[in-house]
Amino acid sequence: MLASSVMSRVALKSAREIEAMRRAGALVAETFRVLEPHVKPGATLADLDRLAEEHIRKAGATPAYLGYGPKSNPFPATICASVNEVICHGIPGPRELQEGDIIGVDVGVYMNGVYGDACYTYTVGQVRPEVQALVDTTRECLAAGLEQVRPGGRTGDIGHAIQTLAESRGFGVVREYTGHGIGKRLHEEPTIYHHGARYTGLKVQPGMVFTVEPMINLGRPETRLLPDGWTVITADKQPSAQFEHTVVVTAKGHEILTL
Template identity: 70%
Template structure:
């Protein structure tokens, strides 16, 4: 079944497809739990990447990001995106060692049984500065506030407005260029989910829609810069950024978080 809004075509998932997506996203959630004890000073990003890949493959799944090459990109080399401090998203897991006071956004995608799971979690490494702790907590609050707006009949603009109205009054900024997206048999489907917007505008949500909400919130200004590797996105002012992401399915009364 397809929901139409203008030229946007959004596939509504049936119960069998939702169950498959539930399993894929549960594996993503389990991978975060496996990584958590290793997110500490001295650990390299590539070590975290290896742990994630071994766990994902041991459960009969494939890393969704490894080798991913959309729109002529060079293939992404890692299982996880590892975004430390000023890196907003798509950080490449390399030999960099985590240090006390860092934050690291770990984005994980898997393919299991032909369906995708996708989520992001920002870990704190030891003791972080109070303003950075507030950034991380606010970003989590932005995601939760956005998900509270979701139900059949609400609008995509409600999601973006909830994020903006949580982050901006606390002095933080919302990244505009990178968005949430539909998830199913492909990693990126319709709809595009903006993290800013006006309430009551945008695509009307219907039960069975599956998509991510993944606000990226900056300590400083919202401006971004793409590094020469073609993947890594950093804050233009060099200040920290945090991200949390869930894959959800819209229900008549709200939403189910598939990657909880």
Template identity: 75%
Template sequence: MARTTLKTPREIEAMRRAGALVAETFQVLEPYVKPGVSVQELDQIAEAFIRSRGAIPAYIGYGPRNNPFPATICASINEVICHGIPSPRKLREGDIIGVDIGVKMGGVYGDACYTYTVGNVTPEVRKLVDTARDCLDAGLEQVRPGARLGDVGAAIQKIAEDRGFGVVREYTGHGIGKNLHEEPTVYHHGKAGTGLVLQAGMVFTIEPMINLGRKETKLLPDGWTVVTADGKPSAQFEHTLVVTPTGYDILTLPLKSALA
């Protein structure tokens, strides 16, 4: 396993600026997430905004040389768990869409995901989305020096499974900095008191993917799109954070709203 690097104060502040741009991009997209708008339109709006701020969309061209990701955002609708490729498909009333955004700015990366509801959704789907958000919050609340990554995963798993939902295993959070994906690997399930000991200066994402049904997944032939094996909806929320001497600090918030 590669060594988990601790970030300098200068790197952390650069990542805060990159993360703020990610947060601002979600705000720019929000008015357009409505029935009749195509997913490609959302992608084009996000790309134009990110580039207007002097940053680079992190996902375009990412991945294997023979099958790079072709878009700015990952757009995951309903049963799509993650890595959905934007298409001409138009949003419909009752959909949910998980939008994952990464940017490179100032030599470092920011990365986050937000699940939008499109119009009115069923109570069952609303509970799923709320639970995915609660799982992220529960994972974040475990973060402090001396805690372990297993504490994060266990907290997420307990909330999801207590409510009858499945927690995706195959896709994880990750370290981030000068590279989009670094050590450590952050699982969203696990046993408290196990795993890597957290230290101030570590930067990583927590991004639980919570399924309405079973936890099993399926990769589609495009090599990117991951769907639930049972065809039921999935929701995800993600933040990039830094471990501080007293807890954590979210780096993917608008700059006015930093959380200590």
């Protein structure tokens, strides 16, 4: 598809929309802080889901993921809770966290007509050194990608920075799941890949709002979708980590809306 055709479908956000998204993003960030003391051995994924839903609704917002997707198989929870080899879209349930686990929690809210979206990977107690390196590198990959978000840059610059850092340390970069535009809808144009070449992709413009959300694997990059139609795991069953922010492009660079 021609870049010009995609760009015509990218909705540049107004100052009013950006301010609304700033408030939605603040609630997402606040939800991570509420969950943090509860991410410990013995806590269940259902416990975390309940806490997140209570906090989001108390703020007057709606969980973005609850009921999202096809009518035949809507997502059944407030958060995505992805433990160890689960890359993304893990469904909360009775599973208890154990010492040494990692858990990627994806939070989305709908508030004042717009969406906020982010992901944070928590460590549960002490984790193996190679797993800690994975988590640290994934966080650094997000930062490296965000450094490329500025007017005149290209979306391919973001993916290139992420891929270069991750692969230089021997980790695999997930290809099938990407960042995305966000605003009045949870998923909009443009698609933000976490791999690629510099100077390729769409030109970044002020007013664009999208997520950058690298999913980095300890082992190979290949993925597998489980029969529930949502849960994605690493094909080699090695751990995976994810960090995500929603970002708006400004005249001078960018602003993170979910910090």
